[in-house]
Amino acid sequence: xxxxxxxxxxxxxxxxxxxxxxxxxxxxxxxxxxxxxxxxxxxxxxxxxxxxxxxxxxxxxxxxxxxxxxxxxxxxxxxxxxxxxxxxxxxxxxxxxxxxxxxxxxxxxxxxxxxxxxxxxxxxxxxxxxxxxxxxxxxxxxxxxxxxxxxxxxxxxxxxxxxxxxxxxxxxxxxxxxxxxxxxxxxxxxxxxxxxxxxxxxxxxxxxxxxxxxxxxxxxxxxxxxxxxxxxxxxxxxxxxxxxxxxxxxxxxxxxxxxxxxxxxxxxxxxxxxxxxxxxxxxxxxxxxxxxxxxxxxxxxxxxxxxxxxxxxxxxxxxxxxxxxxxxxxxxxxxxxxxxxxxxxxxxxxxxxxxxxxxxxxxxxxxxxxxxxxxxxxxxxxxxxxxxxxxxxxxxxxxxxxxxxxxxxxxxxxxxxxxxxxxxxxxxxxxxxxxxxxxxxxxxxxxxxxxx
Ligand SMILES: C[S@@+](CC[C@H](N)C(=O)[O-])C[C@H]1O[C@@H](n2cnc3c(N)ncnc32)[C@H](O)[C@@H]1O
Numbered sequence: 001x002x003x004x005x006x007x008x009x010x011x012x013x014x015x016x017x018x019x020x021x022x023x024x025x026x027x028x029x030x031x032x033x034x035x036x037x038x039x040x041x042x043x044x045x046x047x048x049x050x051x052x053x054x055x056x057x058x059x060x061x062x063x064x065x066x067x068x069x070x071x072x073x074x075x076x077x078x079x080x081x082x083x084x085x086x087x088x089x090x091x092x093x094x095x096x097x098x099x100x101x102x103x104x105x106x107x108x109x110x111x112x113x114x115x116x117x118x119x120x121x122x123x124x125x126x127x128x129x130x131x132x133x134x135x136x137x138x139x140x141x142x143x144x145x146x147x148x149x150x151x152x153x154x155x156x157x158x159x160x161x162x163x164x165x166x167x168x169x170x171x172x173x174x175x176x177x178x179x180x181x182x183x184x185x186x187x188x189x190x191x192x193x194x195x196x197x198x199x200x201x202x203x204x205x206x207x208x209x210x211x212x213x214x215x216x217x218x219x220x221x222x223x224x225x226x227x228x229x230x231x232x233x234x235x236x237x238x239x240x241x242x243x244x245x246x247x248x249x250x251x252x253x254x255x256x257x258x259x260x261x262x263x264x265x266x267x268x269x270x271x272x273x274x275x276x277x278x279x280x281x282x283x284x285x286x287x288x289x290x291x292x293x294x295x296x297x298x299x300x301x302x303x304x305x306x307x308x309x310x311x312x313x314x315x316x317x318x319x320x321x322x323x324x325x326x327x328x329x330x331x332x333x334x335x336x337x338x339x340x341x342x343x344x345x346x347x348x349x350x351x352x353x354x355x356x357x358x359x360x361x362x363x364x365x366x367x368x369x370x371x372x373x374x375x376x377x378x379x380x381x382x383x384x385x386x387x388x389x390x391x392x393x394x395x396x397x398x399x400x401x402x403x404x405x406x407x408x409x410x411x412x413x414x415x416x417x418x419x420x421x422x423x424x425x426x427x428x429x430x431x432x433x434x435x436x437x438x439x440x441x442x443x444x445x446x447x448x449x450x451x452x
Contacts, residue, residue, distance in 0.1 A: 099138065128234075
């Protein structure tokens with residue numbers, strides 16, 4: 001709570017609280033890059049409260065300790081220690097080995113072999129960066145790939161750099177000790193061959209280094225800091241948490257950190273986002289990577305039908321005009337209980353338009369119907385990443401969180417939904433809601449379908 005529990009709550013006090021959170025959200029965006037719009041302010045408040053508790057900060061004269069903590073942070077000159085403390089409470093540590101296997105298959109089959117051949121001919125150096133490496137699973141997955149692909153690895157100068165803003169994650173990455181959860185997506189033999197009782201084999205750590213780097217404000221490795229450019233950068237599931245301006249800036253800086261023939265991979269939920277327009281997308285089956293665009297040498301005039309964004313080099317994309325057909329077919333199949341077919345149509349529609357939140361929502365409904373609640377929640381989070389004002393996605397995600405027993409997360413999504421509904425006329429039809437109106441959903445939630 002921002003305002004002391006014993007103080008009389010007044011509209012003026014609430015306005016002060018809002019103003020403080022708005023400023024603090026701006027501070028977090030500026031110094032950590034992270035995006036906390038109004039709907040996520042309760043998270044900010046929780047982080048400030050935890051930080052105040054950890055730092056022994058007390059409330060002063062009717063002002064809560066969280067408010068005092070926020071003010072202190074914002075009035076002092078920003079320090080790395082302050083940013084690290086905030087990062088401990090605001091960053092999300094979700095990762096596992098070989099996350100998004102299609103990408104790792106593509107790296108192993110299509111991307112790394114030619115890159116390794118080129119670097120073999122040029123002196124056997126290779127530079128790989130996991131930006132936002134969390135607890136290290138991503139970087140060690142890359143180390144395993146290189147070990148499999150380069151038989152004379154001991155003769156190479158390999159840099160495997162993992163950077164993150166959260167020092168606790170970095171410490172865990174350096175230890176390289178993992179529990180079952182980190183292996184949830186890998187075949188047993190990987191665990192047997194490369195780990196000893198859950199510890200990543202020290203002999204395979206050649207070139208591995210973990211460092212603190214705040215992507216919002218720090219100097220990037222590569223030309224930015226006077227070092228050679230990176231051959232491969234993985235910056236996955238990081239940009240999706242960034243404030244739009246910081247994400248756009250980061251994309252440009254990642255591009256500039258790449259070697260001319262280097263590669264960038266982002267997370268599957270980030271792939272295809274318009275922020276990545278400064279890069280050239282290249283599709284390999286189910287995976288898409290990015291590279292620096294080639295300098296255009298007097299291009300021929302584009303055909304009239306050409307889209308303004310750079311097209312993925314090898315994608316065979318049917319025309320967008322057919323998109324509604326697929327989505328419609330998915331809905332029809334779902335209505336008839338043909339869930340597998342509905343899922344396939346929906347996945348195909350998403351493959352052609354990754355930025356349509358409505359398709360992610362439809363996919364979530366199909367997955368929920370199929371009993372895969374975890375995947376349904378993932379699809380809803382994707383929908384919200386694409387459109388944070390998607391009321392029904394907040395509401396449905398809240399319902400699923402509650403079903404999973406996660407009351408805190410449920411309350412957060414219901415609060416977001418109610419707040420978004422607050423600004424709508426009661427008779428305004430909601431997107432993707434089959435005719436349901438804003439007032440009707442608000443009534444439903446007040447009656448207990450959402451909030452208790
Ligand atoms: C969801 S994890 C993704 C981990 C891994 N890349 C993956 O995809 O499995 C996001 C990571 O980004 C890090 N992060 C968030 N903001 C950052 C920033 N400003 N600079 C560097 N890392 C940041 C978090 O600490 C967290 O470890």
